[in-house]
Amino acid sequence: MRRTRWIVMTLFVILFFAACSRNTAQTSTVQVSEYVVSKTNLTDTITLSGTVQAREYADIKSLVSGIVKKVNVSKGDTVKAGDVIAELDDTEYRLAYIKALQNYETAKNSGSKLLIQQREIELELAKRDLENCKLLSPIDGVVISIDVKQGDLVSSGKTIARIVNLEKLYVSASVDEVDYSRIALGQVATVSFDAIEGLTVGARVTYISSEAQTSQGIVVVPIELDLLSVDVPQLRSTLSQAGIDPTQFQQRLQQLRTQGNLAQMPQRQLQSGSQNQSTRIIPGLSCEVNIVTMSKENVLAVPINAVKFSSGKAYVTVKKSDGSTEEREISVGVRTNNFYEVVSGLQEGEVVLVTGRTTTTNRTQQMPVPGANIMFRP
Known part of the structure; x- marks a missing residue:
């Protein structure tokens, strides 16, 4: 009896879900439209x-240490190559240059070739340091940032500004x-x-x-x-x-x-x-x-859905003036997202068929299974 009861209950569940189930069917239809072959511009x-x-920017860095004596620009200013962005106090560097110049002149009077070369290099370095007290823009552009103000102490290598060429x-x-x-x-x-x-x-x-x-x-x-x-x-x-x-x-x-x-x-x-x-x-x-x-300008073109390929060859369906159709081989050129260029095989004014497939979904409710509403009692 217990085994019979389980069999009956199982049948009841199966019949219940069968009564409530739905069938889903998809139907596919082919839509055919006509396209008149014409010249167009393909892009x-x-x-x-x-x-x-x-493309061009410059980070202005101080090549010597010193106190900022003057800042000549603000953010947003337009500058030219060679413009002075900021100036450092050059007192110590001017003094070093004068001493290097004196040493060089003295060496020239001594007659020692090596000493003269040494003093000449020292003079060049002192001159370079003095010139570096003026921080110049190497390019034309706009001041994007300026990170110092008058009185600041800057060290060698510090970036004080950025110039960007917006052209x-x-x-x-x-x-x-x-x-x-x-x-x-x-x-x-x-x-x-x-x-x-x-x-x-x-x-x-x-x-x-x-x-x-x-x-x-x-x-x-x-x-x-x-x-x-x-x-x-x-x-x-x-x-x-x-x-x-x-x-x-x-x-x-x-x-x-x-x-x-x-x-x-x-x-x-x-x-x-x-x-x-x-x-x-x-x-x-x-x-x-x-x-x-x-x-490409002024070329013949047809929609990509009008072209079929077989054995490496391209074909279109051409509609004749009497309403009949024929399959015709064509040569295609470039392809865009929507069109093929027609190199040969078609003439302007001819009509080709364009196929497109649409899919629809139909839902049909399953008819109740006879006996699905029968109640079984143990």
């Missing part, structure tokens, strides 16, 4: 995240190894900044590392892009001055925007009265980089 890009860096900026970025083969020196790019709304500037790939790195488990290749010193309004003005029709430039920008290359560029950037904000670009800013890896 392919890679989007990366980067950081603005300074020579570049973007440091990394490209995934999957896209590494698509990157080449000289490729142009557009750069936009989260911190500067509405600003898009040009850039050019100037460095590709010869060694890949691993970042958070992903293999990447470091690259650098030099920022161009003009934004879109400036470029438009420059083209106009060079005799290039600004209308054609506007049309080209619109073509790139249609293809997604400059989709992030606000329309107001194309207005001649737009304020130039490129001077607000500073080292450390994060940015988005769109590198143009391929650009």
